[in-house]
Amino acid sequence: MKFTIPIGPQHPALKEPISLRMTVEGEVIRDADIRLGYNHRGLEKLAEERTWIQNIYLMERICGICSHSHTTCYVQGVEKLMEIEPPKRGLYIRTLVAELERIHSHLLWLGVAGHEAGFDSFFMYTWRDREVVMDILEMISGNRVHYAMNTIGGVRRDLDDLQVKKILDGLEVLKKRTEYYFKIGANEPTFVARLAGVGYLSKERAMDLCAVGPTARASGVTRDVRKDDPYAAYDETPFDVCTADTCDVLGRTVVRIKELFESYKISEFLLKSLPAGGIAVKAPKRAKPNEVLSRYEAPRGENTHYIKSNGTDKPERLKVRAPTLANYPATVEMLRNGFIADIPLIFAAIDPCICCAERAVELVNARTGEEKALRFSELRKLADERFKNPSLKRNAVWPF
């Protein structure tokens, strides 16, 4: 017998309003239906009424966690439309803030993953250390969350030597702490056992469903906009694309921890080879009629902005596709044949940013299975059989 369990929009496991409908048989999820729209604010329409500069601040408020991602993506597109080239130093600072944001976002996610796995001290640890990078961001930009660093044609604030030194010191502290988290995996068998085998997404399915970001990389898909289509200062920065082949939540955790190390490396490189010069060029008020698609690797995956200009000082159309939206079909696939208890963990593992994804209401189809009445004894027999031959293999091995 199938039941449909509604989860959300206000639910203990979810921090943001979204509604999930799970079709379950016993404890096994047969299908999932994601209902969106609780966080839809109508930003794209608002953007059409504002000037290019005003829109930077609107784009920043699409999402608080990846605020720099959305502005950079937007600003890059507008710079292409206006045919201006930001100075090198501006691009380096832009990239530095992007990497610091990735560090803060991944530390935040590690904490949330620990919390969902029932490992609350890990949550408190990562959030305590996250304050280090928040302090750095506050020192650079003047604000903890909405940095407002980008402007069309460069960045708004410069770095001085003292700040560079302070950032490098902060990164040293973070590096040590991240190494400690890395070791936790090896010393905490319960944590690894909770994550391994949960939310399986094979490489083929990840490709088919167009998964992005760490979700795709944890399934062995080497896909990273920073490498594939370099923007800002990434073409001059040496770094590796981190992947894992376990295809589960454990792999997603490993990818994010590895990416933290890469981000420290990139930030140090950028700070040590910071070129001299100006940080911004003057931008014209209007953009010629044209259209552009801008890509950016946000902490959660590929973020794209489509911008169309019509010769005025306002965009004619602005379309945002955030990484979480691209990962929803893959999430449904991951949830299928999982357990009810794994829902928060699987859902948290794509690092959902619902406010990012709420552009338009989109329904993921739910199969309508025929109903068949089962007696309790039959159900129990089925459950017994299931637990004798579980479809999910749970081998609890930390892959290092």
Add this chain to the structure above:
Amino acid sequence: MLKRLTRWSRIKSPWILHLNSGACNACDIEIVAALTPRFDVERFGVLLKATPRHADVIIATGPVTRQIKDRIIRIYEQTPDPKFVIAVGACAMSGCVYRGAYNIMGGLDQVIPVNVYVPGCPARPDAILDGVIKLLGKL
């Protein structure tokens, strides 16, 4: 005597519910940051609860989207009396940059009564702490 006891217990351990009414996540992560070691709102006896039925104080963020409006009213009604609402961030106060958008109610006080407003875009964890303490002081 009983009155004093209830007042004391109310001040010493308010349980809070975090309610996202269409916010951009910035205020939300700052609220969670306020709960974690650096700021540690738990030293005032504040405990984050998952269900409105256990909560005394609703900490709400966001400009209230049309779709979530009814749910907010339902959550408010599910919270047992006496209940207090803290509106965190410029969105929950007036709508912030989203003001004028077609899907926005423009502030939490359009939907449910609010006791404390915490300004900021997003409000800093210290400011959220201050808001909670001011509310406790009013009791």
